[in-house]
Amino acid sequence: MKLFIAIAVATAPSLFGVNVIFRNAPTNNANSLIRGEVGAYMARRDGGKLHTGIDIVANKSSMDKNTYAVYAVKSGRVAYARLNGTESTDYGYTIVIDHGDSLYSQYSHLAVKASKDLVKIGDEVAAGQIIAYLADPAKGELSSGNVRKDVVKNYDKIQLHFETFMAKPGVTSTGVLSTIKKDCRYLDPTPDLVALGYASF
Numbered sequence: 362m363k364l365f366i367a368i369a370v371a372t373a374p375s376l377f378g379v380n381v382i383f384r385n386a387p388t389n390n391a392n393s394l395i396r397g398e399v400g401a402y403m404a405r406r407d408g409g410k411l412h413t414g415i416d417i418v419a420n421k422s423s424m425d426k427n428t429y430a431v432y433a434v435k436s437g438r439v440a441y442a443r444l445n446g447t448e449s450t451d452y453g454y455t456i457v458i459d460h461g462d463s464l465y466s467q468y469s470h471l472a473v474k475a476s477k478d479l480v481k482i483g484d485e486v487a488a489g490q491i492i493a494y495l496a497d498p499a500k501g502e503l504s505s506g507n508v509r510k511d512v513v514k515n516y517d518k519i520q521l522h523f524e525t526f527m528a529k530p531g532v533t534s535t536g537v538l539s540t541i542k543k544d545c546r547y548l549d550p551t552p553d554l555v556a557l558g559y560a561s562f
């Protein structure tokens with residue numbers, strides 16, 4: 362009976378029809394909140410554009426950059442690791458991981474200096490491995506890309522833009538992100554984040 366219960370718990374997500382995409386948190390989940398409304402998956406932004414990922418925001422400040430660590434949600438190979446736009450436009454410093462089976466994850470608004478030497482295209486990464494930082498407060502470094510610097514200056518609203526999507530497998534890019542995301546199908550990461558203990562605001 363005990364064995365049966367253990368198996369039932371281990372396979373519970375599929376029994377209830379919820380498709381688990383990943384089992385590792387992309388940030389320190391004790392220090393993170395899912396940003397609702399404009400930060401939600403498929404939220405409609407100004408001009409009618411859809412928000413294809415989810416925003417995860419640090420909810421308390423720390424001078425320790427490990428508070429702002431970004432982790433691979435699943436093992437895979439780095440498909441993209443560069444500035445998307447500039448340090449103050451678009452996604453900023455972005456990493457995409459190819460997890461195989463056409464599944465990719467994307468991490469954006471990363472702190473450039475603190476992140477750029479951690480992983481490069483082609484690197485194998487393990488689930489839960491630190492691949493980037495959202496900020497390095499001791500060095501005065503913040504998130505990159507189109508995020509409000511006035512909001513994040515106290516290091517308590519540092520924001521990760523996180524996406525999961527299906528696309529042609531094995532594609533990398535040293536240029537635009539759309540090379541990888543051509544005809545991609547976005548997946549909702551919200552249920553997995555909630556299962557990992559993320560609360561929303």
Ligand SMILES: [Zn+2]
Pocket residue numbers: 400412414415416521522523
């Ligand atoms: Zn976002």
